[in-house]
Amino acid sequence: GQQLNQSPQSMFIQEGEDVSMNCTSSSIFNTWLWYKQDPGEGPVLLIALYKAGELTSNGRLTAQFGITRKDSFLNISASIPSDVGIYFCAGLENAGGTSYGKLTFGQGTILTVHP
Amino acid sequence: DTEVTQTPKHLVMGMTNKKSLKCEQHMGHRAMYWYKQKAKKPPELMFVYSYEKLSINESVPSRFSPECPNSSLLNLHLHALQPEDSALYLCASSQVYPMVIGNYGYTFGSGTRLTVV
Numbered sequence: 001g002q003q004l005n006q007s008p009q010s011m012f013i014q015e016g017e018d019v020s021m022n023c024t025s026s027s028i029f030n031t032w033l034w035y036k037q038d039p040g041e042g043p044v045l046l047i048a049l050y051k052a053g054e055l056t057s058n059g060r061l062t063a064q065f066g067i068t069r070k071d072s073f074l075n076i077s078a079s080i081p082s083d084v085g086i087y088f089c090a091g092l093e094n095a096g097g098t099s100y101g102k103l104t105f106g107q108g109t110i111l112t113v114h115p
Numbered sequence: 116d117t118e119v120t121q122t123p124k125h126l127v128m129g130m131t132n133k134k135s136l137k138c139e140q141h142m143g144h145r146a147m148y149w150y151k152q153k154a155k156k157p158p159e160l161m162f163v164y165s166y167e168k169l170s171i172n173e174s175v176p177s178r179f180s181p182e183c184p185n186s187s188l189l190n191l192h193l194h195a196l197q198p199e200d201s202a203l204y205l206c207a208s209s210q211v212y213p214m215v216i217g218n219y220g221y222t223f224g225s226g227t228r229l230t231v232v
Binding site: 102 | 121146148155163166170203209211212222224
């Protein structure tokens with residue numbers, strides 16, 4: 001099956017620093033999603049990318065959909081303590097003939113921000 | 116309403132118990148999903164319902180039994196679970212193709228933390 005390789009696995013940074021994480025895939029996805037998950041909660045959608053080469057921002061977050069449709073990165077600028085959590089990339093595909101979208105997740109990046 | 120509501124938030128059950136997890140959404144989504152998530156790992160797909168019919172069963176053991184009574188509700192019935200089934204169980208919903216092309220509005224609930232003793 002398809003796999004997403006997400007890196008780094010974990011990051012320990014000081015408040016105010018910028019963060020960058022990325023995902024690569026062996027297969028093409030039509031949509032890339034970036035989620036953040038806090039302990040004991042479900043994943044919350046941060047950014048959705050629909051077009052190859054697309055660059056999208058959401059506040060301090062910026063994400064890009066790779067030209068080949070096989071990769072994406074997420075940047076967080078000027079990190080703050082509440083950025084702590086696990087960040088997941090996910091590729092979304094509509095398998096031929098089906099009505100639903102199937103998500104494939106990366107392994108996650110655990111972010112720790114020191115005040 | 117842009118939420119997926121899951122109950123209960125926490126559940127502790129013995130290996131001989133029968134319990135149910137419930138999920139509800141009122142966004143008009145016609146696809147609903149159950150995921151299982153272990154600590155610090157990504158969610159793993161268990162079941163997909165599309166238009167209230169089971170579309171995917173990812174080789175899940177029969178001690179997990181899903182049910183979709185209507186377009187807003189999704190249940191997961193649990194029976195004779197094992198300690199290794201302890202995990203966070205997430206429900207999600209989305210719009211369906213080809214009504215929308217894009218992120219499908221894929222929304223997750225907060226999950227049920229299940230502990231099997």
